[in-house]
Ligand SMILES: Nc1ncnc2c1ncn2[C@@H]1O[C@H](COP(=O)(O)OP(=O)(O)O)[C@@H](O)[C@H]1O
């Protein structure tokens with residue numbers, strides 16, 4: 001879809017969305033661009049997990065997800081973060097619909113590595129016949145979950161957004177986060193190559209949640225998404241990914 005913009009919003013960024021964000025969405029919507037938002041909720045999932053005195057375990061920025069964690073993840077993403085985003089869109093008079101993986105089998109997935117991560121997956125297919133007509137009329141919001149048969153899978157939201165943007169051949173992918181881009185010594189790197197990203201990871205400059213974000217960004221660029229940006233606002237390019245190679 002050449003007119004599609006996919007935007008991933010990190011859980012923390014949902015709390016800090018500024019009027020300019022909604023204004024930009026309005027301008028794009030009025031211009032006939034199609035907009036698909038994938039929301040995170042990682043910090044909220046961790047907060048609830050800790051409140052219930054269950055362990056929070058991560059490996060390379062990916063949550064290790066057992067049955068109990070999966071249940072909490074679904075509760076937070078579909079019961080807390082998604083409605084929070086929908087209400088803000090409603091307050092700004094933007095027409096939006098919130099969907100989950102089980103709506104007409106919207107998002108299907110497969111396990112990443114059960115022995116290592118538990119019920120964590122990657123997206124393999126989208127019900128495009130169901131989704132595309134909805135995108136003609138309104139903004140579509142979805143959570144980073146997928147179904148493998150009737151088994152729910154937790155998916156890192158950056159990787160979900162990259163896979164969805166790739167499968168739909170979106171024109172643009174924004175990975176919106178709480179930092180203005182990939183930082184090195186406090187400065188935003190305007191572009192990033194795979195070789196530089198590997199060096200920065202080895203030097204422990206790229207750590208935690210930035211690792212799956214960068215991997216997702218390179219994946220989307222390699223799969224044909226024209227513009228891929230890691231940024232904290234839609235009007236700033238932040239770090240652009242132009243190299244078409246996997247991290
Ligand atoms: N080199 C880096 N540049 C910027 N942020 C980095 C870097 N390395 C690690 N990070 C961390 O990655 C975080 C963004 O990832 P994450 O917390 O998963 O955000 P989100 O919830 O928006 O996906 C930043 O807040 C920062 O703490």
Ligand SMILES: CC(=O)N[C@@H](CCC(=O)OP(=O)(O)O)C(=O)O
Pocket residue numbers: 009010011012039040041042043045061062063073120121144154155156157158209
């Ligand atoms: C497998 C995995 O790690 N899933 C993520 C999904 C939410 C997410 O990615 O949220 P943010 O974008 O706010 O970090 C998690 O459970 O935290």
